[in-house]
Amino acid sequence: MATTKNPALSNNQKYDRCYILTVGNYSTGRGLRLASNETPDPLQLTFSVDKNSDHKHNRGNSASIEVYNLSADQQLLLDDDFLELELYVGYNNGEGAKLLVKGNVTDRSTIKRGTDSITQLIVGEGYTNLTTSRISQIVAPGQTVADVFNTIVDNMPGVARGSIVGTNLNSPIIHGWRLSGTPKEELDKLARAYNLEYHITNDTLTVTDLNQPNSKSTVNVPIISQDTGMIEQPFRITDKARISKKDKRRRPGVQVKWLLDAAVLPSSLVRIEHGTYSGFYRVSSVRFSGEFRGGRWDCELQCHIMQDEDLVVLN
Incomplete structure (x- = not known):
């Protein structure tokens, strides 16, 4: 069967690497921006980012990012407890840098390795929205599972609704649904009860049936x-x-x-x-x-x- 496909980048368009790293305090607006294209001698940067489709059995998407040889002033900007991070990576000779990870810095440290000073940032996607507040609310009888998910999202102001699809989402909540916990706890409980998967990626909630895609369309698939x-x-x-x-x-x-x-x-x-x-x-x-x-x-x-x-x- 034929399908409309997205012509992915060829090998010869995947060699000129680039990155844009932004780290800042979301309460004061102070922050740090590093872009490989904006300096003749960009800093070395390494990363490992893990994402998965089912967060009810784990802590969610996470990342470890290391930046080499920040200046003293740059390190001082990271000496804060309320840091958010965005990392874009890609290819200059292709489609440019794309968003790879966006989340809260949950830990940071700096070590010396030979002549290099290496600053490591540990990031959790959606960490603050998922874990630092509590919901106390009752979803009325007769509403659906999808309505409960939407209510939880309404209590996470930094998270948008993405694809919320699944056969059980239209199931009515006969006796209502009590929400009494963190958004993470409530999402886990709801997804387990109705055999659904959910994840928060790039500040967007996605919900699907087990082993099912967020869209059935094969148009523009990589x-x-x-x-x-x-x-x-x-x-x-x-x-x-x-x-x-x-x-x-x-x-x-x-x-x-x-x-x-x-x-x-x-x-x-x-x-x-x-x-x-x-x-x-x-x-x-x-x-x-x-x-x-x-x-x-x-x-x-x-x-x-x-x-x-x-x-x-x-x-």
């Missing part, structure tokens, strides 16, 4: 192939999802490594083009790894194959 930067060939993985072998929602899993593309998001669709692995897949988790000067600049995806009923394919 293509992972040798021509677009596949690194090594895909391989099968053991499904660690909490789904029994007899459950129809269970899908075969594949892991693949690709030259970095920050636009890859949990629960979204990608298309792999490589022999018997060719097909549409739903991203269950992705790890981004990068070193601005040399070393890695890639993403490792764990995906699950989609079947015809999971998709809307345009002929």
Whole structure:
């Protein structure tokens, strides 16, 4: 079957690396901006970012970012308890820098390694919104599961509604639903009760059925192939999802490594083009790894194959 595809960047468009890092205090407006294109001698920067489609069994998306040899004045700007961080990465000769991670700095430290001073920033996406406030509210009887999710989002002013899709979302809440905990606790409880997955990525809440994509459309789906930067060939993985072998929602899993593309998001669709692995897949988790000067600049995806009923394919 034919489909409208997004022509991903070719290998020769994925070599001129760039980054933009912004760290600031959201209460005072003081902050630090580092952009590799704005100086003839950009600082070395490395990162490891983990994102997954189901946050009810973990603490959510996280990142570790290291910046080398900040000045004393720059380090002083990071000596704060209310820091937010945004990191964009990409290619100057391609589509430019794309948002990779946006969240709250939960820990920071600086160490010496030889002649280098290395500042490490640990980031949790949505951390403040998820954990620092409490909800005390009752959703009235007769409303739906989707209404409960929307009520929780209303109590997280920094989080937007993304795709909220799933067969159980229209289920009525017969006896009402009491919210009494942090947004994270309430999202976990609701997702477990109705067999849903949720994640907060780039300050946006996404909710789906287990092992289902946030959109069934295959239009503009990223293509992972040798021509677009596949690194090594895909391989099968053991499904660690909490789904029994007899459950129809269970899908075969594949892991693949690709030259970095920050636009890859949990629960979204990608298309792999490589022999018997060719097909549409739903991203269950992705790890981004990068070193601005040399070393890695890639993403490792764990995906699950989609079947015809999971998709809307345009002929």
